[in-house]
Amino acid sequence: MASFVLRLRLVLGPMLLALPAAGQAHAILVSSEPAANGTVASGPQELEFRFNSRIDSGRSRLTLTDPDSQTVVIPVAGGGVGNVLLSKVDLKPGAQTVRWQVLAVDGHITRGSVPFTVRAP
């Protein structure tokens, strides 16, 4: 997967340089629920990650690291192309971090993380 993306970049890179007007930005996180460094209630919650460009949600990934430093892959809802990644998880109180990795429609993968706190019930 990584080498495929690398090859894609090698092929697409010069094309994008030649056509600056056609160059699309890769996906950058615009906003999220919960917000970075924000607070959310415990229990079942919908998570939302909104990007500046369209992404292939079927080839994007979310993980959640819980207060015990356990990291699990969490489900990404749907499988289509859009600006938003959605997930639904059961959150326990404490410090948590969602790490996102998304494939933008321009073929570039970007990553980031959103740390937040879950309130005790």
Ligand SMILES: [Cu+2]
């Ligand atoms: Cu890009």
